[in-house]
Amino acid sequence: MERHGRDANAAATPRPALALAEAEAGNDPYCAITNAPPDRPFVIAQLGQSLDGRIATLSGESRWINKDAALDHLHRLRALVDAVVVGVGTVAADDPMLNVRRVPGRHPARVIIDPSGRTPPGARCLDAGDGVRRVIVTTPEAEVTCPGVECVRVARGENGAMEPARIVAALAATGFKRVLVEGGASTVSQFMDAGVIDRLHVLVAPVILGSGKPGLGLAPIARLADARRPRTRVYVLADGDVLFDCDLRT
Numbered sequence: 001m002e003r004h005g006r007d008a009n010a011a012a013t014p015r016p017a018l019a020l021a022e023a024e025a026g027n028d029p030y031c032a033i034t035n036a037p038p039d040r041p042f043v044i045a046q047l048g049q050s051l052d053g054r055i056a057t058l059s060g061e062s063r064w065i066n067k068d069a070a071l072d073h074l075h076r077l078r079a080l081v082d083a084v085v086v087g088v089g090t091v092a093a094d095d096p097m098l099n100v101r102r103v104p105g106r107h108p109a110r111v112i113i114d115p116s117g118r119t120p121p122g123a124r125c126l127d128a129g130d131g132v133r134r135v136i137v138t139t140p141e142a143e144v145t146c147p148g149v150e151c152v153r154v155a156r157g158e159n160g161a162m163e164p165a166r167i168v169a170a171l172a173a174t175g176f177k178r179v180l181v182e183g184g185a186s187t188v189s190q191f192m193d194a195g196v197i198d199r200l201h202v203l204v205a206p207v208i209l210g211s212g213k214p215g216l217g218l219a220p221i222a223r224l225a226d227a228r229r230p231r232t233r234v235y236v237l238a239d240g241d242v243l244f245d246c247d248l249r250t
């Protein structure tokens with residue numbers, strides 16, 4: 001694991017409103033996105049969690065495990081991708097807006113993975129006010145009745161879910177090559193198990209919930225030797241949260 005920064009004793013703090021040119025030139029947590037290969041999709045995923053690995057309380061409350069700097073970072077990620085993707089469980093629990101409000105930058109398209117068409121028509125991320133594309137990824141048979149929202153249809157695979165690799169390919173075909181999978185745990189975990197995530201940002205807050213919804217839940221491994229140990233950079237954010245920037249292609 002690499003601790004990032006000029007001073008070996010002080011980890012670097014990513015500035016939330018980093019200009020695009022600086023991100024392209026520098027060695028920061030945004031380079032992987034701005035330098036993403038143009039000839040294939042690039043997928044970054046994020047999870048904000050407590051010290052004990054929870055992304056929400058048992059009642060589903062997840063605001064605000066992380067503090068301002070981590071939220072700024074999340075909005076910066078949003079501003080750098082073509083589309084932000086969430087599972088319908090997150091829409092039902094949090095009704096997020098999924099836009100860029102905390103930093104300068106453009107709003108990404110908003111994508112909900114919703115195989116059964118249960119997204120509430122009034123979901124805030126489907127609001128057309130900022131003019132971005134809004135997409136529901138669903139199955140060929142599902143009925144989706146959200147006016148003005150595009151549908152991308154992906155057949156269910158053998159396990160009953162839509163294969164993440166097919167979702168990524170379908171989104172790329174519709175113009176979204178750089179994608180941020182923002183949650184929840186089930187969606188990020190499926191994408192990680194399928195090997196389609198290039199970069200994982202885990203934002204750990206120094207708070208202990210002691211119970212609640214776990215973050216990643218991957219296919220079980222039998223031996224420690226089988227655990228993933230991606231090349232990771234660590235950034236201590238200004239208000240104490242810690243960003244683990246994991247390169248899942250290593």
Ligand SMILES: NC(=O)c1ccc[n+]([C@@H]2O[C@H](COP(=O)([O-])OP(=O)(O)OC[C@H]3O[C@@H](n4cnc5c(N)ncnc54)[C@H](OP(=O)(O)O)[C@@H]3O)[C@@H](O)[C@H]2O)c1
Pocket residue numbers: 046047048049055056060061062065086087088089090091093094113114115116118160161162163164182183184185186187188190213
């Ligand atoms: N701390 C954080 O960073 C963070 C971020 C986001 C959300 N959250 C929290 O996470 C919780 C929600 O997470 P969650 O894991 O329950 O739900 P989720 O990942 O948001 O959504 C899961 C649902 O999305 C659909 N889905 C996702 N991928 C699919 C695929 N490949 N094929 C078919 N369907 C797919 C399924 O819908 P169906 O159920 O209809 O089949 C699935 O049950 C909430 O409590 C929220 O507050 C935390």
